[in-house]
Amino acid sequence: MIHLKRILVPTDFSEHSEHAAAYAAELARRFDVEVVHCLHVSDIPADLLATSGYYMTGPSEQFIDQVREESRKSLDEFAKKHLPDLPVETVFLEGRPFVEIIRYAREKEIGLIVIATHGRTGIQHALFGSVAEKVVRKAPCPVLVVKAQEREFVMP
Numbered sequence: 001m002i003h004l005k006r007i008l009v010p011t012d013f014s015e016h017s018e019h020a021a022a023y024a025a026e027l028a029r030r031f032d033v034e035v036v037h038c039l040h041v042s043d044i045p046a047d048l049l050a051t052s053g054y055y056m057t058g059p060s061e062q063f064i065d066q067v068r069e070e071s072r073k074s075l076d077e078f079a080k081k082h083l084p085d086l087p088v089e090t091v092f093l094e095g096r097p098f099v100e101i102i103r104y105a106r107e108k109e110i111g112l113i114v115i116a117t118h119g120r121t122g123i124q125h126a127l128f129g130s131v132a133e134k135v136v137r138k139a140p141c142p143v144l145v146v147k148a149q150e151r152e153f154v155m156p
Contacts, residue, residue, distance in 0.1 A: 007028055016118055039090075041100040
C-alpha cells in the first residue's frame with residue numbers, strides 16, 4: 001500500500017491551481033499525510049513583465065519588496081481557503097519555478113507533487129513552455145498533473 005507523508009502543491013494562484021489544490025486536499029485527507037507543502041515560486045522579472053505589461057529596467061527594491069509581500073500574503077490566503085483543516089506549511093521561494101519546485105521536493109523528501117497545467121498549446125506552449133511538463137520530467141517523486149479541463153473530483 002502507498003503511504004504518503006508529504007504532498008507538495010505548487011501554486012501560481014490561478015483557477016487551475018485551485019483545482020490542483022482540491023485534489024491535493026482530498027488525497028491528504030485520504031492518506032492522512034503529515035503535512036501539505038503549499039509552494040509559490042516568484043520569478044520576479046517575469047512577474048513584473050506579466051503584471052505591468054513591460055519590463056522595467058532596474059525596478060526599485062521597494063517595488064520588488066512589495067511584490068514579495070503581496071505574493072506571501074496571497075500564498076497564506078490560498079492555503080487557508082483551499083487546504084482547510086490540514087497540516088499546511090506555506091513556502092515562498094524566488095527563482096525559476098520548475099527548478100525551485102524540483103529542488104524543494106528533493107530537500108523535503110516529498111512523496112507526491114500535485115500540480116496544475118494550463119493546457120497551453122501551439123505558440124503559447126513554445127514561448128512559455130510548461131512548468132508542469134518540466135516538473136514531471138525531473139521530479140524525484142510521482143507527479144499528479146491536474147488538467148485545466150479536468151472533471152470535478154466527486155466523493156463516492
